[in-house]
Amino acid sequence: xxxxxxxxxxxxxxxxxxKAQERTLAExxxxxxxxxLLIVHADDLGMSHSVNAATLKAFETKLVNxxxxxxxxxxxxxxxxxARANPQADLGLxxxxxxxxxxxxxGPVTPKDRVASLLDKDxxxxxxxxxxxxxxxxxxxxxxxxxxxxxxxxxGIVPTxxxxxxxxxxxxxxxxxxxxxxxxxxKLPVRVAREWGPRxxxxxxxxxxxxxxxxRVLDINPSVAPQDWAKFYSDAIRNLKPGVTxxxxxxxxxxxxxQGATFDHPxxxxxxxxxxxxxxxxxxxxxxxxxxxxxxxTWRELGKLIAK
Amino acid sequence: xxxxxxxxxxxxxxxxxxKAQERTLAExxxxxxxxxLLIVHADDLGMSHSVNAATLKAFETKLVNxxxxxxxxxxxxxxxxxARANPQADLGLxxxxxxxxxxxxxGPVTPKDRVASLLDKDxxxxxxxxxxxxxxxxxxxxxxxxxxxxxxxxxGIVPTxxxxxxxxxxxxxxxxxxxxxxxxxxKLPVRVAREWGPRxxxxxxxxxxxxxxxxRVLDINPSVAPQDWAKFYSDAIRNLKPGVTxxxxxxxxxxxxxQGATFDHPxxxxxxxxxxxxxxxxxxxxxxxxxxxxxxxTWRELGKLIAK
Numbered sequence: 001x002x003x004x005x006x007x008x009x010x011x012x013x014x015x016x017x018x019k020a021q022e023r024t025l026a027e028x029x030x031x032x033x034x035x036x037l038l039i040v041h042a043d044d045l046g047m048s049h050s051v052n053a054a055t056l057k058a059f060e061t062k063l064v065n066x067x068x069x070x071x072x073x074x075x076x077x078x079x080x081x082x083a084r085a086n087p088q089a090d091l092g093l094x095x096x097x098x099x100x101x102x103x104x105x106x107g108p109v110t111p112k113d114r115v116a117s118l119l120d121k122d123x124x125x126x127x128x129x130x131x132x133x134x135x136x137x138x139x140x141x142x143x144x145x146x147x148x149x150x151x152x153x154x155x156g157i158v159p160t161x162x163x164x165x166x167x168x169x170x171x172x173x174x175x176x177x178x179x180x181x182x183x184x185x186x187k188l189p190v191r192v193a194r195e196w197g198p199r200x201x202x203x204x205x206x207x208x209x210x211x212x213x214x215x216r217v218l219d220i221n222p223s224v225a226p227q228d229w230a231k232f233y234s235d236a237i238r239n240l241k242p243g244v245t246x247x248x249x250x251x252x253x254x255x256x257x258x259q260g261a262t263f264d265h266p267x268x269x270x271x272x273x274x275x276x277x278x279x280x281x282x283x284x285x286x287x288x289x290x291x292x293x294x295x296x297x298t299w300r301e302l303g304k305l306i307a308k
Numbered sequence: 309x310x311x312x313x314x315x316x317x318x319x320x321x322x323x324x325x326x327k328a329q330e331r332t333l334a335e336x337x338x339x340x341x342x343x344x345l346l347i348v349h350a351d352d353l354g355m356s357h358s359v360n361a362a363t364l365k366a367f368e369t370k371l372v373n374x375x376x377x378x379x380x381x382x383x384x385x386x387x388x389x390x391a392r393a394n395p396q397a398d399l400g401l402x403x404x405x406x407x408x409x410x411x412x413x414x415g416p417v418t419p420k421d422r423v424a425s426l427l428d429k430d431x432x433x434x435x436x437x438x439x440x441x442x443x444x445x446x447x448x449x450x451x452x453x454x455x456x457x458x459x460x461x462x463x464g465i466v467p468t469x470x471x472x473x474x475x476x477x478x479x480x481x482x483x484x485x486x487x488x489x490x491x492x493x494x495k496l497p498v499r500v501a502r503e504w505g506p507r508x509x510x511x512x513x514x515x516x517x518x519x520x521x522x523x524r525v526l527d528i529n530p531s532v533a534p535q536d537w538a539k540f541y542s543d544a545i546r547n548l549k550p551g552v553t554x555x556x557x558x559x560x561x562x563x564x565x566x567q568g569a570t571f572d573h574p575x576x577x578x579x580x581x582x583x584x585x586x587x588x589x590x591x592x593x594x595x596x597x598x599x600x601x602x603x604x605x606t607w608r609e610l611g612k613l614i615a616k
Contacts, residue, residue, distance in 0.1 A: 049412070049568035074382045077430070078411035078568070103386035104357070109431065111419035122385070122463060123417065155430060257565035260357035260386070 042067040068094035071148035084156040090298035092161035099125035109147040133171030161299035163191035215243035350375040354384040376402035379456040392464040398606035400469035407433035417455040441479030469607035471499035523551035
């Protein structure tokens, strides 16, 4: 009798799991299948004071509702103080293996001699994601990203999600597999999108039905002229498809510090980040969300879908 | 005959060396004994963009004519670029064993696990010079300051002198002895002053007649109210004694980056550094130098007194 009940329960569980997989992500989160759900996500917290100050200001508007932190960067302590004081904030880790500004550099959390494949001749992370991925020993990558997660936790940050600065961990299957293995172990959702174009083929083979992945990522790129910034984002929001979209933005002020860091690198530079700040903290953006019936959600909700 | 000439030459050499030691530092540098010689020295280069930008601007006035660089700090590359382009600049190394701002931190050049005595629980240098000196293993200090010098050289900086950020290397005899040993090996002059009050007794026992030391260091302190800043410096310059004085200043702009770094630490903070910048780049300071017949010299000249 007991055996029969167990078998029945098991059967019901299997049916439930299969059903769960059939439902859309929006439904699994408790929303209608056609709901338009958006995470407004600021990258690069901890990088500089300007990034921190602008992003924390944007969080106050509640229009920007998520962000991720670069543990190796010099201004980590400032954002760790915020995280400890605001445990409800949706803060993830922006796992970092590059140091992209010519005059403003950082290196690993792990002792340098153990992660030599990640470093340039001056002992910093490499300038580009392509160079970083080409040279990185996956074992050293795993050691370093684990060290970043552990350091964040030791400083009182309880991350809700993981992503990868400049996408280094999406550059090839070996690095992506390391990223997924560590994320699964910590039971944290990662920035992976169902609609990811060319990269999807390489990366999706590594994913399993138990991984939580959002529907799409929206980000601006250097082909958009500064005067078209608001139009690009406004059009994208008006045309937002149902499901979970993450808009990935980069906030900072166009001030001395950011101008110094990005002097030779206008893409994702000081003025770029000020434009993102201006748009995503504007009343215009608030109205667009209302008019298009877009609901803001966070990675914290997505993380609840992962069996703990 | 040859032997007699050798003996005579040796005797002459000994007499010359003894004579050299009797002469004042000003005379050894080729100036009259009563010359008033001044090094206007900006500390903390490489710490932040604001420090770099303000100090390089001050160098353009030629009223600030020397500075020292913090190798472990995130903006080192910016000042290394300047150093490579301006090989005549009088740039030393501000050997760094502390990381004093609550929200803006840095750590060692050496792999962290080899210099554990220098680190706080988050893996950064300690916040204060007293804590740093109390915990530091002198062997690890030696490894780290050698690593800082070698990294600076590898990045194209040819240092003219050495000093110690927040004076950590002057905190006790063990650390001072490490500092002197390394400086002698690199044949670089260090910030050591003949008139150094209470610390002199402890430290002077370590000095030899072959070390080059200046006559005095002048620096402002938190007891001077902001409105008395110019008066303090002006009085000090009017009363400057003959010999070699180094005025140690801290330049930066009172901007977002420095305000963020020093928000809980007004001493040596953003407004403090702006006041130093304003005074030492002013026409008033230029006039004071002229009226008081003060000649600016650099550590490069002092370094020439060290037998290579």
